[in-house]
Amino acid sequence: MTSPLNHLPSAKEVGTYDPDTLASNFSDLHPPLTHRQAMIESQRCLYCFDAPCVEACPSEIDIPSFIRQISENNINGAAETILEANILGGSCARVCPTEILCERSCVRNHDAECQPVLIGLLQRHATDHMQFDGHPFKRAASTGRHVAVVGAGPAGLSCAHRLAMLGHQVTVFEAEQKPGGLNEYGIARYKMTDDFARKEVEFLLEIGGIDIQYGQRLGDNLELAALHQQYDSVFLGLGLGTSRALGLTGDEAPGLMPAVDYIKTLRQTDDLGSLAVAKRCIVIGAGNTAIDMATQMARLGASEVTLVYRRGVEAMSATDHEQEIAKANGVRMITWAQPDDILLDSQGRVAGMRFAKTREQAGQLTATGETFEIAADAIFKAIGQGFDSSSLKDPTASELAREGERIHVDDMFRTSLPNVYAGGDCVKPGQDLTVQAVQHGKLAAHAIHQALVAKQEAA
Amino acid sequence: MNTLNFTPPGKHDSGDSVVNGVDLSVNFAGIKAPNPFWLASAPPTDKAYNVVRAYEAGWGGVVWKTLGEEPPAVNVSSRYSAHYGKNREVIGFNNIELITDRSLEINLKEITQVKKDWPDRALIVSIMVPCKEEAWAYILPLVEATGADGIELNLGCPHGMPERGMGAAVGQNPDLIEKVTYWCKKHYSKPVIVKLTPNITDIRVGAQAALRGGADAVSLINTINSITSIDLDNMVAKPTVGHQSTHGGYCGSAVKPIAMNMVAEIARDPATPTLPISGIGGISTWRDAAEFIALGSGSVQVCTAAMLNGFRIVEEMKDGLSRWMAEKGYDSIEAFSRKAIPQTTDWKHLDINFKTIAKIDQDLCIECGRCYIACEDTSHQSIAKLTEQDGSRRYEVIEEECVGCNLCQITCPVENCITMVPQETGKPFLAWDNDPRNPFRVAS
Numbered sequence: 016m017t018s019p020l021n022h023l024p025s026a027k028e029v030g031t032y033d034p035d036t037l038a039s040n041f042s043d044l045h046p047p048l049t050h051r052q053a054m055i056e057s058q059r060c061l062y063c064f065d066a067p068c069v070e071a072c073p074s075e076i077d078i079p080s081f082i083r084q085i086s087e088n089n090i091n092g093a094a095e096t097i098l099e100a101n102i103l104g105g106s107c108a109r110v111c112p113t114e115i116l117c118e119r120s121c122v123r124n125h126d127a128e129c130q131p132v133l134i135g136l137l138q139r140h141a142t143d144h145m146q147f148d149g150h151p152f153k154r155a156a157s158t159g160r161h162v163a164v165v166g167a168g169p170a171g172l173s174c175a176h177r178l179a180m181l182g183h184q185v186t187v188f189e190a191e192q193k194p195g196g197l198n199e200y201g202i203a204r205y206k207m208t209d210d211f212a213r214k215e216v217e218f219l220l221e222i223g224g225i226d227i228q229y230g231q232r233l234g235d236n237l238e239l240a241a242l243h244q245q246y247d248s249v250f251l252g253l254g255l256g257t258s259r260a261l262g263l264t265g266d267e268a269p270g271l272m273p274a275v276d277y278i279k280t281l282r283q284t285d286d287l288g289s290l291a292v293a294k295r296c297i298v299i300g301a302g303n304t305a306i307d308m309a310t311q312m313a314r315l316g317a318s319e320v321t322l323v324y325r326r327g328v329e330a331m332s333a334t335d336h337e338q339e340i341a342k343a344n345g346v347r348m349i350t351w352a353q354p355d356d357i358l359l360d361s362q363g364r365v366a367g368m369r370f371a372k373t374r375e376q377a378g379q380l381t382a383t384g385e386t387f388e389i390a391a392d393a394i395f396k397a398i399g400q401g402f403d404s405s406s407l408k409d410p411t412a413s414e415l416a417r418e419g420e421r422i423h424v425d426d427m428f429r430t431s432l433p434n435v436y437a438g439g440d441c442v443k444p445g446q447d448l449t450v451q452a453v454q455h456g457k458l459a460a461h462a463i464h465q466a467l468v469a470k471q472e473a474a
Numbered sequence: 475m476n477t478l479n480f481t482p483p484g485k486h487d488s489g490d491s492v493v494n495g496v497d498l499s500v501n502f503a504g505i506k507a508p509n510p511f512w513l514a515s516a517p518p519t520d521k522a523y524n525v526v527r528a529y530e531a532g533w534g535g536v537v538w539k540t541l542g543e544e545p546p547a548v549n550v551s552s553r554y555s556a557h558y559g560k561n562r563e564v565i566g567f568n569n570i571e572l573i574t575d576r577s578l579e580i581n582l583k584e585i586t587q588v589k590k591d592w593p594d595r596a597l598i599v600s601i602m603v604p605c606k607e608e609a610w611a612y613i614l615p616l617v618e619a620t621g622a623d624g625i626e627l628n629l630g631c632p633h634g635m636p637e638r639g640m641g642a643a644v645g646q647n648p649d650l651i652e653k654v655t656y657w658c659k660k661h662y663s664k665p666v667i668v669k670l671t672p673n674i675t676d677i678r679v680g681a682q683a684a685l686r687g688g689a690d691a692v693s694l695i696n697t698i699n700s701i702t703s704i705d706l707d708n709m710v711a712k713p714t715v716g717h718q719s720t721h722g723g724y725c726g727s728a729v730k731p732i733a734m735n736m737v738a739e740i741a742r743d744p745a746t747p748t749l750p751i752s753g754i755g756g757i758s759t760w761r762d763a764a765e766f767i768a769l770g771s772g773s774v775q776v777c778t779a780a781m782l783n784g785f786r787i788v789e790e791m792k793d794g795l796s797r798w799m800a801e802k803g804y805d806s807i808e809a810f811s812r813k814a815i816p817q818t819t820d821w822k823h824l825d826i827n828f829k830t831i832a833k834i835d836q837d838l839c840i841e842c843g844r845c846y847i848a849c850e851d852t853s854h855q856s857i858a859k860l861t862e863q864d865g866s867r868r869y870e871v872i873e874e875e876c877v878g879c880n881l882c883q884i885t886c887p888v889e890n891c892i893t894m895v896p897q898e899t900g901k902p903f904l905a906w907d908n909d910p911r912n913p914f915r916v917a918s
Contacts (some may be wrong), residue, residue, distance in 0.1 A: 054560075054561070054562075055561060058560045058561050061842045061844060061887050062844070063841075063842040063843050063844065064842070064843030064844060064846055064847035065843050065847075065859070065867070066842075066843070067841065067867075086560060122840040122841055122842045123840075125840040127840075127888065
C-alpha cells in the first residue's frame, strides 16, 4: 500500500527509535475517563428538556438520559440508550467532532461556565464498560425478507443491524477483507486503539441474521443488477472510494501518495517501526484526514511536517480542535498556497514541491504570481475523497440518478431505482461524518422495512 | 510549643470574641462564651485531646460527650453511615454510637483540667443517667466539682440508651422530662440545658415540660431515627455490624430544615417565649448559624460539619458571620436573635391576596428547558416554549397562568435567572382567618 515510499527509511531508521515511545505516540489521544471522572462529569449534565445536544446529534442519541444513567451507575442502561439510536456509538464516541456537534450546543457553554459537558467521553465510558449477557437487542420474528447491503462501513453496518433487528435476513458485501470501513481503515490510529473497530463489529453482528461476504466489490466482481434481482431490497453504503488527483505532472512519482492509503497501512500494521517515514514531508489539504496524516507522520518521527492549504484557516474543514492537535505535534501550517509543481530528484523521485501563493479576489481563488518551494521526501495528498464511479458501471447501476458524482436519494434514502436505497458518504447531501452515515443506515433500514411490510400487506 | 510567638497579620486570636470588629460573644442562659459556635455533645468532644484542639481552633464552647453511670457504655464496631449526594458529598450522617465509653473518673478529671486551662470558653457537660433521683443526685455534685459552666441533659439519644430506660425514652415522655429537670435543678447550682429529641409529634410539649421542671434553656434537635441506605447485595443496612444493622441517629445538613422548624416552634410558642434555645441540626456554615439565631437560637451547636471537615471550619464561620453582621449593622448576636420570628406565622395568617409571579431573565437563560418541563408536567402549565427564528429556544412565563409557586425558580440552574416578582393587585391584606371564602372565618 505504501509502495510509493519504498525508497524511504522506516520509522526504525529515523531519529532515535524507541518502540515504546512509538507505541505510546499512537495510544489513545484522549484517554478515557476513569469511573470517578465519569461520575463527576455526569453530574454536570443539567438533564435539559428537549436538549440542544440531542438536536445537534446526527444520530439523535438521547444524551441527557444516558448521562443520567451513568450518574446512577447504570452503565448497561446508558449503553443501551446510546446503542438503540446509534449501534456504532462506541466508535462515534471516539471519532465524532463533538466540538461542532453535541458539545457545541451544550447549555453549559453559556457565558457563566464556558465548558460543555464532555459528552463524547461519557458516551465512550458507557460503551467501553457495558457488560451484556448476550446482545442487548433482540430480533423481531423473521419476515422472510432478504436484503443486500453493499459496504460494511458505518452506513452499511448500521443499516444491516437495524434490518436484522426488524426481522430481515441481511447479506453484506464488502470489498475489503475486514469490516468497519473508515473505522477500520481510515481513522487516525490514536483515535481508535486496541482493535476497537473489529471488536465493535463483532458485537454488532451478535444480533444474528447478518452474513458478511468479503472481497466483493461492486463494479468488479459484484453487479447491482444481480443484487437487485436476487434480494428484496438493496442498500448501497459505498463510501468514497477514490482519492482526488492533484492534476499535476509527476502525480505518479515515487514519494507522492494519497494520505488515506498511508493511513490505511498505518492502521493495519503490527509493527509501527516498519512504516516508511519521510523525514521532511508535505501534506496537501485542510480536512481531518490531512490533520490525521500530518500528525501521525510527526508522531512516527518525521522532523519537518508541513501542511499546506490553498485558502485561509477559517475555510479549513478540520475543526479548531483538530488543528490544535496538529500544531501541538509540531506540524507547520501554511495557508494561501496551492501546488504548482512537483519537484523531482535525478531519479525521478519526489524532492519537494513548488507552491503558488493564492488570494481571494471577488470570491475567486487566484494565484498571486508569487511562488515558493518546500523541500520534501514525500507528499501526501488529502484533498478529499471522490465517489468511485467505476463501482456503478454495470448496466443497472449506471441507471442510478446522480447528484454531482454521488448517488441521488430522496428523504427516504430511496435511489431512482425501485427497492434500491443508499446512504452514508456516497450520497448527497451529507456531512461525510461517521455519525451521519450511521444515521443514514438506520433510517434507510426503517424505510426499507416500511416498504417491505407494505408490500407484504398488499400481497 | 513550637508555634510562632506572634500573631500573623490578618489572623485574629482565635479566642478573641471580637472578629472583624464585631463582638460575637454570647451569654447563653448565664453561660458566657467568646462566640456562639459550640461543638455538640458527640464523638468530637469525647476527651480532652479533641476538646483542646477545638478550643485552639477557635470554638467558643464545647458540650462534653455524654457522661453516664459506671460501668461505661460499650460501643460496637462500624458506627457511622452517610446519605450521599450525587457527587459523594455527605448530605446526611447517621451514627449508632452510644454515650462515652470511657470511665467517669477519667472524664471528670479531664473536664476539670480543661476548664482550668481554658477559663474563657464555655464547657458544658452532657449527662445521661437512669431516671431515678439518686442517680442524678450522685453524679451532679461530681460534675459541679469540675468547674464546668453548666450541664446538658441528654434526653434524646435514639439508639442503645432507650433500651436501658434512658435518652429518648425519657425525652419522649414530658412528665419524665419535667421530673429529671427538676432533680437537676435541685442537685446542681449552675445552668441546666435540656436537650430535646425530635422523635416526637410536637416539640413544644418537651420544651414546655423542661420549663416546668425549671430548665434554664433547651437545646435541639438531637438526632432523628434513621436508616441511611441498604447494601442491596447483602440486604443489610449501613452501618453494618457483622451481618446486621440497626437504626441510628440522623444529623448533618439534611436535618437542618426540620431542626429550624422545631427551633421556631418553641421560639414562637407563647408558653416558652423567653426560654433560651441552643440550636442544633445540620449547621455547617455561618449562614446556617445566622438562620438558627434569627429563629431564636442564642448559641449554635455543630457536630457533623466538624466531623466531616475538622475543627478549622469554625474560622470561616466566625469570619463570615462577623462580616455579615458588620454589613448589616448588627453589633451583637443578641441584635439579630429572633429577628425572623415575627415573620414566622401560621398558614392561616398569611395574606391570601398576595401575588407573585415568575420572571425569566432572557439574557441569563441558558435554554435548558428545566423550568418548562417542571411547570408543564407537574405544575400550572405557565411557561411557554417558543422557538426563535435562529432555532434557539425561548421560555416565557404566561403571566395569567402563573400562581407564583417558585418551582421554576427552584429548578433553574442559573442563579438569579428566574426571579419572583410581587405584583400590585390593589387588594388589601387579607388573612385566611378573615377570608369570606373560609367557612370557619373569624368575623372581623
